[in-house]
Amino acid sequence: MNDVFRFKIAIQTMKNSWKITIIVSLLFMVMAAMYAGMFPQFEESLLEMMESGFGDSFNYFPHADQMATYIGFLTIELYAIFWLLILAIILGFISASSITKEIEGKTIDLLMSNPVSRKQIVFEKFIGLIPMVLIVNFATMIAVIGITAAINESLNLGYLLLVHLISIPYFLAVISIGILISTFLDEKMKASITMIAILVGMYILYSMSLMSSGNEFLGYISINKYFDPFDVLKYGDVDIGGVFVYIIIITVCLILSMLYFEHRDIEVT
Amino acid sequence: MNVIETNNLTKYYGKIKGVENLTFSVKRGEIFGFLGPNGAGKTTTIRTLLGYLYPTRGTATIFGKNIIEKNVEIKKEVAYIPGDLNIYGHLTGKQFLDYFASLRNREMVLFDELLDIFEVPLQRKVKGYSKGMKQKLGIIQAFMDDPEMVIMDEPTSGLDPLLQQKFYDFILKQKKRGRTMFFSSHVLAEVDKICDRIGIIRNGELIALEDVDTLKHKRGKKIRVKIKEKPELFKGPKDSKIKDGWIEFIASDSIDSWIKKLSKFTIIDLEINDFSLEDIFIHYYEGQT
Numbered sequence: 001m002n003d004v005f006r007f008k009i010a011i012q013t014m015k016n017s018w019k020i021t022i023i024v025s026l027l028f029m030v031m032a033a034m035y036a037g038m039f040p041q042f043e044e045s046l047l048e049m050m051e052s053g054f055g056d057s058f059n060y061f062p063h064a065d066q067m068a069t070y071i072g073f074l075t076i077e078l079y080a081i082f083w084l085l086i087l088a089i090i091l092g093f094i095s096a097s098s099i100t101k102e103i104e105g106k107t108i109d110l111l112m113s114n115p116v117s118r119k120q121i122v123f124e125k126f127i128g129l130i131p132m133v134l135i136v137n138f139a140t141m142i143a144v145i146g147i148t149a150a151i152n153e154s155l156n157l158g159y160l161l162l163v164h165l166i167s168i169p170y171f172l173a174v175i176s177i178g179i180l181i182s183t184f185l186d187e188k189m190k191a192s193i194t195m196i197a198i199l200v201g202m203y204i205l206y207s208m209s210l211m212s213s214g215n216e217f218l219g220y221i222s223i224n225k226y227f228d229p230f231d232v233l234k235y236g237d238v239d240i241g242g243v244f245v246y247i248i249i250i251t252v253c254l255i256l257s258m259l260y261f262e263h264r265d266i267e268v269t
Numbered sequence: 270m271n272v273i274e275t276n277n278l279t280k281y282y283g284k285i286k287g288v289e290n291l292t293f294s295v296k297r298g299e300i301f302g303f304l305g306p307n308g309a310g311k312t313t314t315i316r317t318l319l320g321y322l323y324p325t326r327g328t329a330t331i332f333g334k335n336i337i338e339k340n341v342e343i344k345k346e347v348a349y350i351p352g353d354l355n356i357y358g359h360l361t362g363k364q365f366l367d368y369f370a371s372l373r374n375r376e377m378v379l380f381d382e383l384l385d386i387f388e389v390p391l392q393r394k395v396k397g398y399s400k401g402m403k404q405k406l407g408i409i410q411a412f413m414d415d416p417e418m419v420i421m422d423e424p425t426s427g428l429d430p431l432l433q434q435k436f437y438d439f440i441l442k443q444k445k446r447g448r449t450m451f452f453s454s455h456v457l458a459e460v461d462k463i464c465d466r467i468g469i470i471r472n473g474e475l476i477a478l479e480d481v482d483t484l485k486h487k488r489g490k491k492i493r494v495k496i497k498e499k500p501e502l503f504k505g506p507k508d509s510k511i512k513d514g515w516i517e518f519i520a521s522d523s524i525d526s527w528i529k530k531l532s533k534f535t536i537i538d539l540e541i542n543d544f545s546l547e548d549i550f551i552h553y554y555e556g557q558t
Binding site: 006 | 282312316319320321322323340341342344345347348349351353354355356357359368369371372373374407410411
């Protein structure tokens, strides 16, 4: 048992990803600062636009009618697209290639010659990606706090923290789906593209579910349904059930990944 | 005590046969050569033994432990050098060895000795290594914690002759210390040189399993002779051949009677050789498409 909890593969995964962690963190800090910083310039024209009813044509974006408020602007410009979709794609891309990369590159052969179980490899790869999520997440939060102060807007910091706390299970769910795909496929590119297709597909389904009430059921199979940054940021309104959905996704994906990876053949590719 | 024991071990990839009904054992402290041409099933056998592939039928144990159920325990005592060796390119040699040492979690007793024999640029990233350097790094990682057995899939490919010799010396030394080696190869000379026993695999099936010495002994001696008289005048055994004026035949029992017969002729040149493993190999592979 002693060997199992030493997390050496997880630590190596972290070491391997520190560069990309810094790059993605900086990218999102800049992105957050840029979008939030743009708000004062756009505020007036946005107000006019809203009054003219232009916002109605964007109703597939959640809370498009709030575009002219700082929270609405921040949610739509930063959280709805860049955070929940683009960052999910980046993290999904990385996680979906985590094990596939070793199979395709044949480094898995040597890794598996060590006294480590296959389940342990899967689990530690997942654990090893958690610091990346945390660092990107809180670095972006700090950037949002900084820029909000700089442009004299106000945000409830408690609610902002809440958004970034709920982001953790959301992104871990994304990563666990990526890990599951990476245990199934042998080619890095295929795995990453499959992952992106799943994330974009879920995002589109969720958007469709917002467009008309007849499509509402489509939203339930999308991870985007269970986390609404606007409600959290504006009202501190947390979808507890949604957080549970993420925890269930993480658990199920990890168990399936471990079981599948344990029983598959590792062939010479 | 047997280190490896297989019983009708069979692996099919869907409908394609990998290996079928392999039954053999490897004894503690021996160097077992696993011979066969490319595609015969050597790598499939090794990967099945290591638990990378699940057997379709049959069972195998290593140190008495089931290869599937006790896979992690087995790997505490068994190291592996893959044939198609790939090492993390972004790590330096040192980072890679440190990582693997941490996964083994025990003392790297042979590390310094190995590094003396197989010098590698530890501070350089592995992606800058030549094929030979990578192979050396693969050897170091396998032996560094002095495992009971090392399974090697054509380990000398990529090593120059000098290093090959150093490698043979090293594994012979390990053998003397009671360690077991499972060694796949298609290079006969090296098997001839270092192995105690060999298994020959063809089309996924084991066709021979013998002591190297018995095998050679059994096949007798190869005699080539050139005489001043017409070669046809000499009556050799049935399978003797005449090639470029040389009489070639195999003396399966004693060579004495043949030498006495030859003494009646004027001998220009005479060669008497052990039947090499290569001759045996060709003999076993005859008829293979």
